[in-house]
Amino acid sequence: MTTAFISHEDCGLHNMGPEHPEAPVRLLAIRKVLEKTGLMAELDQQQSVHVTAQQIQLAHAELHQKRLEMKVPKEGIFYADEDTALCPDSLHAASLAAGSGILAVNRVLEGKAQNAFCAVRPPGHHAEHNIPMGFCFYNNIAIAAIHALQQPGINRVAIFDFDVHHGNGTVDIFKDRPEVLVCSSFQHPFYPERYSEIKRDNIVNCPMDAHSGSAVFRQLIESRWLPAIQAHKPDMIFISAGFDAHHEDPMADIKLDEEDYRWVTSMLADSARTYSENRIVSMLEGGYNPVSLAFSVQAHMEVLAGH
Template identity: 75%
Template sequence: MTTTLISHDDCGLHNMGPEHPESPIRLMAIHKVLEKTGLISHLDRMQSVHVTSDQIALAHACLHEKRLLMKQPKEGVIYADEDTALCPQSLHAASLAAGSAILATNRVLAGKSTNAFCAVRPPGHHAEHNTPMGFCFYNNVAIGAMQALQNDNIHRVAILDFDVHHCNGTVDIFKDKPEVLVCSTFQHPFYPERYADIQRDNILNCPMPAHSDSLFFRNLVEKNWLPALQAHKPDMIFISAGFDAHHEDPMADINLDEEDYRWVTKLILDVARTYSQGRVVSVLEGGYNPVALAFSVEAHLETLLGY
């Protein structure tokens, strides 16, 4: 299999301050581990590209980008909400993150890669149709999924989110689009406390109580995600790959480890081979212990490569 890794050093220019958990250190740790283990040499590496306004508008309100640009400071930091700050380079980084999802989607659809992983920040799955929140400005995976649906051969997609926080933004964007199946596991009750109880045939919320373990997570995915995916038969699969359900992550209380991420990635690839011609695009979301994040991403990438 050919796995493309898409990233850009400028994603590190988005900096919300030394105490903020969504830090440039996250990507630095990932790249350091991939280089130290030698895994980086087995990946098809590409630089991120910028998203266009038309591509942002596939998933967001027409004025969403302009409102963000009006908030971006020339110096210092301004908060879009209590968790989400903009510095002068924030939207430059956010544009590269969203553009990476477009690039990954187009590359996989063209058959140049079997699958792709976007090691980018800021993350995206909390960004709603018209609202930035939860460290997120543009919903990267939603923009990628909408790009895929512009292709004549793609009629149904699935977005699978194993971040510890619920993907409220992705649900908001796709809640009335039956061609997009959104499956998510997340700690509950917990941030963001939006859309966790929504009732839609294409939205599958799988809440986990605090301190849930590997067995609980795996059973939840097998019993819920698999039947939904078998019924939906997606032509392409997108992953919101958040690694903050790791037991060493400081932001939550779920007890997963690298082997759980390896397991769920293999399950997703098996489904993709059955229904989606193997087409998978994965985009980084959360993960706030840099060491746990880096080794979890390594396990995820090894599995995408077929190791």
């Protein structure tokens, strides 16, 4: 089983200030753990590529990128909203993050990798069709999923988001596209408080109270996600892999651990074997304690790599 690991050192150039939780150290911690454990040597390591304007427009309004470009400062930081800031290199990093999903889809569909994980930042799942928000500029997973749907043999896809925050941007982009199943588990009530109550056959929202823990998380996944997968039968599976529901993460209070991420990844890998010819593209979203993030990614990667 070949697993691609797609990343780029320039994703570390995006810097929203010394106190911001979505920091360059996140990717450094992931790489350090994967190298120390020897797992990195088993992976098909690839450099991210830039996304094109046409590919951004697969998921976003035509002027979305131009509006962002107008906000990029020549120096210092400009806040697009109260949480989301641009520095001079932010859109360079965001372009590489989004482009990594395109590369991942291509490598999987070309048979060069069975699955792929994109260790990139900034994340993407809060970026709506026409709004950057929640640390996100381009919706990386949505761009990748729509790119996949343009390829021969890919008629239905499914996106599974276990970040502690609801993937509102992904829901916004796909709410009226029944060929895309979007399943999201998240703490509620909690940021971003958008689309958590939406009613669509292809949107499976799984809100959880604070302090819910492993048992509630696993029960929700088994009772809500599995039937949805079985009904949808996706040709390819995408994962918005946010690890900020970990009990050591400072951002929220769901109280998961590495074994929960190993478990949910195994369940999705089993579904990919059944319905999707093992095709999985996973992209990093949240996770703001560098240590717990790195070990959670290790568990996720071990499953993808067949350990």
